[in-house]
Amino acid sequence: MLLNLAIKNFAIVSFVEIDWQKGMTTITGETGAGKSIAIDALGLCLGSRALANTVRPGSNKAELTATFEIADIPKASKWLSAHDLQQDNECIVRRVISAEGRSKAYINGSPVPLAQLKDLGQYLLNIHGQHDHQLIMKNLEQRRLLDDYANHQELLTDLKFYQNQWHSLKSELQILQQNKQxxxxxxxxxxxxxxxxxxxxxxxxxxxxxxxxxxxxxxxxxxxxxxxxxxxxxxxxxxxxxxxxxxxxxxxxxxxxxxxxxxxxxxxxxxxxxxxxxxxxxxxxxxxxxxxxxxxxxxxxxxxxxxxxxxxxxxxxxxxxxxxxxxxxxxxxxxxxSDDSRLEHIHDEMENCLVAYKELACKLRTSRIKAATKLEKAITKSIRQLNMPDAIFKLDVTEKDILEPTAHGSDDIEFLVSMNPGQPVEPLAKVASGGELSRISLAIQVILAEKVVTPTLIFDEVDVGISGPTAAKVGQQLNKLGESTQVICVTHLPQVASKGHQQMFVAKLTDGKNTQTSVTELTLDARENEIARLLAGDEITKTSLANAKELLAG
Incomplete structure (x- = not known):
């Protein structure tokens, strides 16, 4: 899990250090205060591309350091050991970015290529952005989500092997045929x-x-x-x-x-x-x-x-x-x-390779169909709890004719949904509104988070377009998820913010010449005031304060 994040001279942050706890942490703040600053910093720590405005104006470099507890993350420990970067049960990831745009990366004090930060990052945390719901309308993303849910990585790796072998044989055949005369x-x-x-x-x-x-x-x-x-x-x-x-x-x-x-x-x-x-x-x-x-x-x-x-x-x-x-x-x-003899046998090798590929593709399809049945039931149940009581979610797995092996098998995966009684299921992109897409996306992410264990899950304003009773349901789901996984959620909804075990407040401070961001862990009283502000705006009333206390108590 994430233990600590130190941010120095990043964007409008002079210096911020955050200690993180287990369970669910919510991050709130005024519009424009930089609620996502910690999420952006974590992304850079784990290999994201640095933009031109990364370094605070007037500074020569930005420094970002994240500390993780990895005692319960065997994959991360194995990766670190394989790269001779193991250091007890902690992993310290550091990124230094110069004002000129040059970047240096470190893992446990050792300089490493940026690509290694990305490799390690997949075992440490998973960031879900506010625009992820747009991705789920794409068939490629739908297939990836299903394969993640069904844990198909080993099958896909084997499939990729035969795909590469077949294409290698095809290239060899083409060269031999071209040079035959x-x-x-x-x-x-x-x-x-x-x-x-x-x-x-x-x-x-x-x-x-x-x-x-x-x-x-x-x-x-x-x-x-x-x-x-x-x-x-x-x-x-x-x-x-x-x-x-x-x-x-x-x-x-x-x-x-x-x-x-x-x-x-x-x-x-x-x-x-x-x-x-x-x-x-x-x-x-x-x-x-x-x-x-x-x-x-x-x-x-x-x-x-x-x-x-x-x-x-x-x-x-x-x-x-x-x-x-x-x-x-x-x-x-x-x-x-020998080339002529090779030409005679290469067709047989390609055919044998294709047979092995199709056997694996068939095995993958069977598994996908089985997983799709479970996943569509889970998603239907989840989205009905998010104020879509009549929604039906379906996952269609269709075999397609392929001329050549691909890395992902021979299946088209499509998410289908019906939002109203008597309405036939249709492709997700044609039926769901923006708010409905947000809820469906969130439901999928929560379900996958439970299935595909990642020690730290970050939700960056994924509740956009959600309000009222639905927001309360979202907060309950994230809170429940926080019982088994560290959850960090940037939100503008009081119903979600109140469900956190820990709450951070992001504020923007200015003296008229300089601007900087601060991140503060809220006490219970401060949380009541912040939830009341989210409910009623800047003018906190007795009613909004009472509602805030009720939300926190719930």
């Missing part, structure tokens, strides 16, 4: 390219080997000649070769080493060099023998090497990247085939 042309091209490369079947790293083999074979004669020269110079020339010279040098060094041991390491190095040259000579001979001068083998290598280069040039890739290109277009071709 383009994919077909691309598929034909890729099939030709893949077939050509499949037939060539170049293996990974094969081009590098082909390039080396082509270079080796095309230079085979020169390789033979050069290798032969090397063999001659190292070991085969009878007149002069390196091995013979190294052998003689090794023998001379060995002789030196016998005379001077310091030369031994040099002799060892030269001997090792001789051995290496000998091994190199053997390897060169083996290399010579490996050189293939077979024209047929060279022709095959040349043909494959040339074909690889031609294919690479044709597909605008480097020859060494031809294998990667081949793999990539294979994947692209498979993806197109």
């Amino acid at each position: 383009q994919r077909l042309a691309q598929q034909q091209l890729l099939q030709y390219q893949v077939k050509e490369l499949d037939e060539f079947a170049l293996q990974e790293h094969e081009f590098t080997q082909l390039e080396a083999d082509f270079k080796r074979n095309s230079n085979a004669q020169q390789l033979l000649l050069l290798s032969e020269q090397c063999v001659q110079e190292i070991s085969a020339d009878e007149q002069f070769n390196l091995l013979d010279k190294l052998q003689k040098a090794t023998e001379h060094l060995n002789q030196l080493a016998e005379l001077d041991s310091s030369v031994k390491s040099i002799a060892t190095l030269v001997n090792e060099a001789r051995i290496q040259f000998e091994e190199a000579s053997h390897d060169l001979v083996d290399y010579q023998q490996s050189i293939d001068l077979d024209p047929q083998t060279f022709a095959l290598i040349e043909e494959r090497y040339s074909t690889a280069i031609d294919l690479a040039r044709k597909h605008k890739v480097a020859p060494e990247n031809l294998v990667d290109f081949h793999q990539n277009i294979c994947k692209e071709l498979n993806a197109i085939a």
Whole structure:
């Protein structure tokens, strides 16, 4: 429940702090005094949009702080815990609005986005404005009221899931269909390219080997000649070769080493060099023998090497990247085939999704019809207690044909009413007058408040157009509601004001230069005077005072 509201530099308020009690609190005051100032401040605390005149003239910012007791509001506690904003059993919501229109929001001292104030606010209080009765003439609002009464949130969430899934599948289908011709042309091209490369079947790293083999074979004669020269110079020339010279040098060094041991390491190095040259000579001979001068083998290598280069040039890739290109277009071709397969199955998925959606929509319709029967009886009973003794309220649930799933099912919801005996029920907007709409709206709000538990309910002059005995009935209903829920009601009716467990008086004070609003909790004597003023105007008489005492006693 709401515990405290502090308002600083807001509109024409310099500073006001209000402590709230359980039960029903009524707010009264003179016309133009700003009776709804506390309601507007609470709305801003919980995320409403700030207007240009929010900040008091001459001030640089407005500060609004509301404190709530949340021990008995598990949804609010859960929300705060989920956002790491929990603080014992209290929740302090603060909004700071600069004169330039910039806004900052805080929950339990932590800065938060404005959207989070709105999210949290739905668990803390519910504000019913004086123009809400105009909303109930709209079919969308009528459906929302019925769904709130029947607690359909879970069903609607499930319905929304299938609606989103169906529309997602539809979008995918449209994209696939739009691109079908383009994919077909691309598929034909890729099939030709893949077939050509499949037939060539170049293996990974094969081009590098082909390039080396082509270079080796095309230079085979020169390789033979050069290798032969090397063999001659190292070991085969009878007149002069390196091995013979190294052998003689090794023998001379060995002789030196016998005379001077310091030369031994040099002799060892030269001997090792001789051995290496000998091994190199053997390897060169083996290399010579490996050189293939077979024209047929060279022709095959040349043909494959040339074909690889031609294919690479044709597909605008480097020859060494031809294998990667081949793999990539294979994947692209498979993806197109996958799209075609997806196109074949997506209709089935959409149909299955639609079947699941319709099952839920049917379940929702059944529940709506059941809830509508209960709600129309409750509303009929309630509005008859508000001086419409012959009124009949009906709630029509009609299945409609839908081409596509919607977030709210396939039902049209319409409020119907008959105000006089023998008169057929007709749409609410066609039959009810302004005062009757106010009473019907109030009856619905009270019934929903009992069904959809909100810890604090605020009624901002919802009794407009109501007077006399009807006003007394309204006051009794709100008082009864206050036994289980905190109710705050801004009113101009003495019959309603007198039913509050607590009464606040709003006054506008001016010194000729500055104007500000004050909010005062009334004592019993002050309440008698205020109720008498509401009954008789500014001039309080003994009769009006006696009537005020009678209303308060009742």
